Amino acid sequence: MGGNNQSRPQSRSQSTVSLQSVTQHQGFPYDLGEKIGEGNFGTVHKGKHQQTKEIVAIKKLKKVNPREAETLKKANHKNIVRLIEFHEVSEITFIVLEFCEHGSLDVYLEKIKPTTEVRKQFIKDMCAGLAYLHRIPIIHRDLKPANILVSRDGVAKIADFGQAKLVVGPDSEVNVDKIYMGTAGGTLAYMAPEVMQRHYNLQADIFSLGLLFCATLSDELKRKIGAQCTAMMVSKGDHSLTLSNLGDDFMEKLITNMLKEDYHERPKARVVYRQIMQHDGPVKQPNLSSVELVAAGIEACTGVEVLLPGEAAKLPGHPNVRKITIHDFFHFTNPAMSFNEKRETDVVDENLIDIFVKSQGGSTGVFGISSDATVSDLRKLISLNSHLPGDYLELFHRACRIEDETPIRQEGIKHGSVVHAHSVGSSQVLYEMDESLLDPGYNYNFTKLNDGNTQYFRGDHTYQRPCGWYRHALKVKGQYEDDIWLGEQRSRTDSSPNEWPVSYHGSKMRNNCIVHGSIATNEPIQGVFTTPSLDIVADKFAETFYFEGHTYQIALQNRVNPDKKNGNMVVIPGEGSEESVEYWLSSKGYLENGFSDVRPYGIIVRLVDDD
Known part of the structure; x- marks a missing residue:
C-alpha cells in the first residue's frame, strides 16, 4: 500500500492510539503509525517491524475469510502488491502489506x-x-x-x-x-x-x-x-x-x-x-514459415494459450496439458454443429436446447438443457454426467470463461453451441500443438504468386489459389478412408477424379456472420460454414493477430464433400453486390476427430502490415 491514498495522512489520532493499545500486548510484531487510507473494508496504517525495521502498510479489517487471504498470499508477483502476513489480535484482523512509497x-x-x-x-x-x-x-x-x-x-x-x-x-x-x-x-x-x-x-x-x-x-x-x-x-x-x-x-x-x-x-x-x-522489442524480419507464428495464430483463433510441440514437458507442475488439433478451430469458433450422439439429460422443457460439450481429454457429448438455465445449471449437469468435480470445473464458450451467475442465453449459448469443460484442480490447463499436426514437406509459399486470368479447378469447382499467403500443410494423408479427396499431387489447373473442391474458413465465420445467405427455414443452422472465396474470408472472417512486431492474418484451407444427394454440402448463393459469392454449409458426418465432410488440409498465413 502507498503513502498517498484516498484520505489525508493524519498524526497519531485517537483511533491510532486505541489500535496501539490493542496490539502492543498481544505479541504483534509491528508498530502502528499514521493512517494513510480508509475504505469500505477497513483502514490502512503505515507500520514498522519492531526488529527488522521494515516499513509496511497494515490494514485493519472488519471481516476476512482466512482461505481467501491465503489465496491472495500466493499471488507472488513483482507487479502485485505483496501480502506479507496476517494476524488475528483480539478478534481484529490485521493484514500486513508491502508499502509503496510513491502512493497511487x-x-x-x-x-x-x-x-x-x-x-x-x-x-x-x-x-x-x-x-x-x-x-x-x-x-x-x-x-x-x-x-x-x-x-x-x-x-x-x-x-x-x-x-x-x-x-x-x-x-x-x-x-x-x-x-x-x-x-x-x-x-x-x-x-x-x-x-x-x-x-x-x-x-x-x-x-x-x-x-x-x-x-x-x-x-x-x-x-x-x-x-x-x-x-x-x-x-x-x-x-x-x-x-x-x-x-x-x-x-x-x-x-x-x-x-x-x-x-x-x-x-x-x-x-x-x-x-x-x-x-x-526489436522488430524481427517476418518469417511466414515459422511454426511459432502458426502457434500464435492458433492461439489468436482459439483464445487459449498454445505451446509448441514438446514445450509443455519443460514446464514442471503443469499436468493438465491438452494436445490441440486442427479441428479445435471448429470447436472453438463455430457455434452450431450437427449431433449424432444420444443426448444425456434429465431436463424436460419445451425450450430444450442441445449443447455440444467437449472435455479436456477430447471426449464429446451432447447435453439437453433449458434455454432459460444459468451457467450454474449447466455446470451441475455436466458434472453429474461426466463425474467431474463441479467446484473445479472450468467452462469455456467462444474461448471465454463463463460464469455461474449468468444465464446461458446471456453468454450467447444457444442450440448447437460448443462448450469446453476442463477439470483443472489447482493448476492451469495448457494447450500444446500436437506433433502430428503439421506436415512441412507439403508446405507451399504462394506469397510471390499472382495467377492473373489463369483458372484452376478442384473437384469441378473454381479454385482460388491462396496467392499472397504461405500455406502450412496439415498431416492429413492416411487420416481418412482414402486420399482421393485430395486429388493428384502434381502441378495442374484441372480436377482429378473424385477429388473434393477447395474452400476457406476463418475463425470468425459463424452463423450470424453469414449475412448474405438466403435460407428458407427458421430452424437453427447446423454445420460448418466455408466459402470458395478466399477474398471474402480475408475481408470478413480471417483472424488478425500481432506477432513479433508485425500484423498477420490466419485462415484454414479445406476440402469439402460435394455430394449433395445426402445433404453433405448445402450451397448458399450470395445476394446483392456479392452475387457471385457462395457459402457452403457442411453438416453431415460428425466424427470424434472432426467433420468428415469438411477437412482442413492447410493453415494459411499472410503479412498484412501494409493493408
Whole structure:
C-alpha cells in the first residue's frame, strides 16, 4: 500500500492510539503509525517491524475469510502488491502489506509528470500483473489509477482487491480479499459495460485496463475517453469506445480492441502483455514459415494459450496439458454443429436446447438443457454426467470463461453451441500443438504468386489459389478412408477424379456472420460454414493477430464433400453486390476427430502490415 491514498495522512489520532493499545500486548510484531487510507473494508496504517525495521502498510479489517487471504498470499508477483502476513489480535484482523512509497498512480502522474517512457513502463507493469492474476485465475473488477501503486523504485503494482473474485475453486462464489481497499461495486468510470448488468468474467478487467492505459498515457486522452464513457453509459446504442489520432498506431489499435463492447472480441491479458512487450522489442524480419507464428495464430483463433510441440514437458507442475488439433478451430469458433450422439439429460422443457460439450481429454457429448438455465445449471449437469468435480470445473464458450451467475442465453449459448469443460484442480490447463499436426514437406509459399486470368479447378469447382499467403500443410494423408479427396499431387489447373473442391474458413465465420445467405427455414443452422472465396474470408472472417512486431492474418484451407444427394454440402448463393459469392454449409458426418465432410488440409498465413 502507498503513502498517498484516498484520505489525508493524519498524526497519531485517537483511533491510532486505541489500535496501539490493542496490539502492543498481544505479541504483534509491528508498530502502528499514521493512517494513510480508509475504505469500505477497513483502514490502512503505515507500520514498522519492531526488529527488522521494515516499513509496511497494515490494514485493519472488519471481516476476512482466512482461505481467501491465503489465496491472495500466493499471488507472488513483482507487479502485485505483496501480502506479507496476517494476524488475528483480539478478534481484529490485521493484514500486513508491502508499502509503496510513491502512493497511487493517479497521484504520481499528477505530481511527478513522468516522461512517456516511464508511462509506457507503467503500462508494461500493469499488463504483467494482470496477466499473472488471470492465470490464477482472479478477476480484479476494480482496476483504476487509484488502485495502482508505485513503489520506491518506480514499479507499478496492482493493489486494492476489495472487489476481486476467484474464478475457479472452492469459495469462488464469494468476493475474494476483503484484504485490500475497494469500493462497494467497482468504479463506474472504469467499468466494463457488461458489469452494469452484473454479467462479467476475466474480460471485464481488459476493458478497465484499456481505460487505465488511456489515463496513464496522457491527461488529454483520459479526458477524451472519459467523455466517450459518459456518453456510453447514458446511451443504449453501441458501447464500443474508439481512439483516433493517438500518434501510435499500435497502441491505438490495441486499446480500441480492449474497449470492444463484446467481451469475446477483447484480447486476453496474456495477449495484451505479449503484444506490449513485442512492440517495444526489436522488430524481427517476418518469417511466414515459422511454426511459432502458426502457434500464435492458433492461439489468436482459439483464445487459449498454445505451446509448441514438446514445450509443455519443460514446464514442471503443469499436468493438465491438452494436445490441440486442427479441428479445435471448429470447436472453438463455430457455434452450431450437427449431433449424432444420444443426448444425456434429465431436463424436460419445451425450450430444450442441445449443447455440444467437449472435455479436456477430447471426449464429446451432447447435453439437453433449458434455454432459460444459468451457467450454474449447466455446470451441475455436466458434472453429474461426466463425474467431474463441479467446484473445479472450468467452462469455456467462444474461448471465454463463463460464469455461474449468468444465464446461458446471456453468454450467447444457444442450440448447437460448443462448450469446453476442463477439470483443472489447482493448476492451469495448457494447450500444446500436437506433433502430428503439421506436415512441412507439403508446405507451399504462394506469397510471390499472382495467377492473373489463369483458372484452376478442384473437384469441378473454381479454385482460388491462396496467392499472397504461405500455406502450412496439415498431416492429413492416411487420416481418412482414402486420399482421393485430395486429388493428384502434381502441378495442374484441372480436377482429378473424385477429388473434393477447395474452400476457406476463418475463425470468425459463424452463423450470424453469414449475412448474405438466403435460407428458407427458421430452424437453427447446423454445420460448418466455408466459402470458395478466399477474398471474402480475408475481408470478413480471417483472424488478425500481432506477432513479433508485425500484423498477420490466419485462415484454414479445406476440402469439402460435394455430394449433395445426402445433404453433405448445402450451397448458399450470395445476394446483392456479392452475387457471385457462395457459402457452403457442411453438416453431415460428425466424427470424434472432426467433420468428415469438411477437412482442413492447410493453415494459411499472410503479412498484412501494409493493408
